[in-house]
Amino acid sequence: MPICEADPWRMQYFEGVDCPADVNVPTEDGDAWAWYPEFKWVYNKLDVAESQHFVCGPHGLMPPAFPVFSKPVFNMRGMGIGSRILRTEREYKANQRPGHIWTPVLTGEHISTDVAVVDGEAKWWRHTFGKPLDGGMFDYWTVLGEANPEVEAYCGDWLRENLRGYTGMVNFETIGARIIEVHLRFADQWPDLYGGRPWVEALVKLYAEGVWDYDDSDRRTGYSVVLFGGHGLQYTHPSEDLVDEVRAMDGVTSVQVTFHQDRPPSWHAMPPGGFRLAIVNCWDLETGIRAREKLALSFWSTQQLTPSRRRRTAEPA
Template identity: 45%
Template sequence: SRVIRDVAEFKTGMTGDMMWMDLFVGPHVSSDCAVVGGAVQWIRHARGLPWTGAMFRHWIINAADDAELTQFLTGWVAQQLPRYTGMINIETIGDHIIEAQIRFADQWCDLNGAGWLDAVVGLYQHGVWFFEDSGRRDGFSVPLFAAHGMVPRHPSREIQNRIRAMPDVASLQITFHETKGSEDHFMPPGGFRLGIVNCWNLQSGFAAREELAKAFPDVEVMIPE
């Protein structure tokens, strides 16, 4: 993909299989919504900091609401899904919706707080939403990528447990199957995601990612500067 800046550049770069779309600019936000009968009962926004090759440096799961975005998405859900009950994840760039899926972001469920998954189960089981959310705080989701190629072995359980026990670390996910080839994993073009550290302090998350990187000595890990 590339940015086309004018008609001349469009004609020069045009190929038979080319498609084009508007270029959206602004924050890239992933918003999870709990919906009952088309009415949003709960919403939380996470902002991704883009890196390169469709990868993200990290995600910030914001405690604070974005009132303007919440109003926009609440209205959109009410109009488009007036009878829907369940979870929906909506991604936006600036003030444009780029995708909406009948699911939630499973990457940082633990950062939504204790009892959140129970509330999701209750939503689907009973059609009601009940979640005590007064204690929400900022969280961070920090990925570790490697160059595409060899699929490594998972770190030992001892190493994983040590990283999970580091200060402010909420969880550690190893995000690949060690018995499958790289072509059998759905990964961004820029890199192969090895794992994700969810945490309550960004610098602590970076430190945990550094420790995780040491567990993969045979691959070329990629860490943003």
Template identity: 55%
Template sequence: MHSVFFTPRGLQVPICEIDPWRTQYFASIPCPDTVFIPTEDSDAWNWNPRHRWVYDKLSVALSQGLEAAPHGVEPSDYPRFSKPIYNLKGMGVGSRLIATRDDYIDAYRPGHFWMTLLEGEHVSSDVALVDGEPLWWRHARGHASGEGTFDYWEIQAASAPAIEETCGAWCREHLAGYTGLINLETIGGRIIEVHLRFADQWPDLYGRGWVEAVVRLYADGIWQYDDPARRPGYSVVLFAPHGWRYRHPTADLRQEIVSTPGVSSLQITFHEEVPPGRHAMPPGGFRVAIVNCWDRAAGNAARDRLRRHFEATRAPT
């Protein structure tokens, strides 16, 4: 056993986390050398060949009886929603509403598909599976701010019986043989995306001992985690306008933010040295920071301070 070690992509490590702003959640957790836990969809794809088909969003839609087809097969009516069949980088890249036939013609892209336009709450659910059987759920509700961006996510303490019943049945049918964490994104209780990994944006809000339980699941095939004291948390997101280069806040400002009562952690979610255009970002903005917190007012205040920093230090690309 040893402490989890994080390196750039290409080196084998027990927990693969390539985003340096998220290593803070795992760096002190012991993990066997032989256990590999993905936090990136590209690694989950490589390490789970039997179940990698779930990254085919068209197949996932059809598996639920939703209307869907690749571009080139015209919808019978509108509106519809369009996105890439595969997108392992996430962030809503290439997704859009198709309101009319003219929209469909303009939106045509090889490798994209359209599907039923779903309505309802956008929920991200982490699920612990043993041989396809769900044994633990945690749900986060996204509050959208437009064009693929989110104002904040609410990590709920309560269960979501409708999602757990419907999606649990889907897991038993389609993920038998899989043991590990998955992340399901749903709208109105219907699955829009499946990831063979957990949401590494807010593991600190799941409670003490959760990451250790994840390691045990992958190492021994056993899920043991007692969290009766779970409480709601919030992941407050800061998007800035496209077209600028942004600078990381100083260490003093970062420390001031994380020391604020009610704040759990801070992520600065971009590589300062990498051109902005090389980051996968949604149409509505460039994500610069995430504040995880127990008190949303404290998270909002921290976000406002960070926004002032990024506005004051940005430069044209």
């Protein structure tokens, strides 16, 4: 298996692709951290902010103005854990945390960008943006077919200045075309929308031979529709027959059931607003929404409340 994938629901994108035995392609930040020690500094969000000359600093230093955006300097689990806006000096002093930093509050479009990089030079770009819901959730993601010249110019310059010598995939999170996070991997949620097997073969060749060779002339916009449920519930996977039925819908490219039913819900990294149950990738948004509704009916019929943990009281003497 060429892709080192921790989530079994995403193995479907990489099965059957040939790869040299000594080639490892990371999809997890922990693997990228270990395999690229020279470049793992990009996971330090203070270093990334300072590389763009932001006014920023660790908690304990007073920002010159408010509001500021506060977040952990390292967050290897994702989902925006521990991040928030601090609007006043009083709020900042009440919420200082070890290992957290403050940066400017950026405005503009929030874009996730995957880049194929050869020796610090960008060779391929793909941009995605989400429709946000409350609580850090997204209703769906739009995987754009078109370019984003502003993001590509800014991030391309940043790559040349900061990642010379690196070859592989890079994922940027940007707001207003300014970088908030960098990952030495790609978003493994939608390889089917990037091009399926031919794209994965190009991915392997990038890591095996250090070249990017992919015909992207027929790219088009796709969608990744997300199903959330409530927290505090123990969910069961839908039947394979139902998943196959949804996957066979015209315009649907894949279905991911995005949790381990044999593990406690609290072991999953999820946004505060809800528990992510499934993702439907598709070429038509309305089809994806109908597919999500089919899956939702199955989940609602099988959910179970998880027992609450109550403090044990002493037995009477």
